[in-house]
Amino acid sequence: MTTSTPYVHGYSPTEARRLGDQADTLAALLHAGTAYPPGSRVLEAGCGVGAQTVHLLDSGPGIALTAADISADSLARARARVAEHAPGARVDWHHGDLHRLPFPDGAFDHVFVCFVLEHLADPVAALAALRRVLRPGGTITVIEGDHGSAFFHPRSEAADTVVGHLVRLQAAGGGDGLIGRRLYPLLVEAGFRDVAVGPRTVYADGARPELVEGFTRRTFVAMVESVRAEAVGAGLATAEAFDRGVADLRRAAEPGGTFHYTFFKAVAVNP
């Protein structure tokens, strides 16, 4: 589901656990408003390890779900996750590239894409390919983050710098960690209409210990930490500088600290 990149998060056991934690903590925030009616033909393009798949099945019991991913390994994990969380659910699993899906034109009523476009070199081409398999009048839902929305207290230049490394590594791989702000023009350019984008903001402080733990520490800091070897290997930072940045970032999860991050959720219609 991605171009060949030096950094694609989501493809290691630690990363799979991180993405699972993230999905559970954020499910209410990200999935609110998404509940497909029974019988509707839904394609999850880029299901990865199934972190969002189980929530699609929870909020839309009785949907006819097809889940596709380019990684056979991720698909196997997604199947296991669904088998555990939603044993009765029937899902058609498809191993393949979302740019070249073998389904007929208009095969689906709805397409769902979460944390996928950020990894792609040409997100407009991907969206256009997905539009082909969506029936006229059908909807696409796209959810992406934007690392430029991350800010925190206490402020730290060292921490800002390591977040910047994450963005740079993703860009070097042809992706875009700042894609959330672009969902509107990307969907318009791909030919969708009635494009409605809204921010879904996570804000965590001492009054919300479960978000501090589930999001600040186990999602965002963990994601930044996951590129340590690569950032150091690429010469972006010394190990010491990287660790100093991460240590500063962790202070946002300590008493008196705060952390802010915005996801973007878009819904648009195939004309």
Added chain:
Amino acid sequence: MTTSTPYVHGYSPTEARRLGDQADTLAALLHAGTAYPPGSRVLEAGCGVGAQTVHLLDSGPGIALTAADISADSLARARARVAEHAPGARVDWHHGDLHRLPFPDGAFDHVFVCFVLEHLADPVAALAALRRVLRPGGTITVIEGDHGSAFFHPRSEAADTVVGHLVRLQAAGGGDGLIGRRLYPLLVEAGFRDVAVGPRTVYADGARPELVEGFTRRTFVAMVESVRAEAVGAGLATAEAFDRGVADLRRAAEPGGTFHYTFFKAVAVNP
């Protein structure tokens, strides 16, 4: 209501109009959840030109409102604004410094503070002074922006730089344009309890032309532009570099552009 600073927005006719536009566009977003019951004694500390005052009176008809500001000129404008928008309303106007209000301890049921702390050198001292005039069990509501939350498409380093100038000028004056993220620790430190802070996010794209005009152009870009002479005078930028940054920022308000900004709203209780 501010320390003596080289840059304090809000004290010119153009600025007064800008703050009026901002308040109307954002009223629903910022005031949602704030509606004081009839008869409650409410202090608006730092009412400025009355941009929020009229909304307090709209959402809380029958409140006993005292509006205070350190600028006699702003107070006069606030009175005129209230006379025009809410001719029947009774407001006690107080000219003075919020650090040294002459009211007895516990004189108010609620205190409301909007876009004020960002200008103060010691916001904890200000909050403690406001806590003194709040009865036990009374609430304080604080609303502030955070310019570090501003990001946009298309991205531009020149635009990021001029936003940075705004933050630097405010810091040089003893204020903090990045204060939104600090509301939680500031209120805790000032002795409040049950501190609940939430983000109030403005996101504007082509599907929301009224927000593009009212917020991106007439609020945010206008605020950045208002420090042009000062930024150039302080040697932070050449006039050309400043104008280039503003021109880039304006592209966020053109077709295909997007703009994101987060305000923070806090409610806390005086023990």
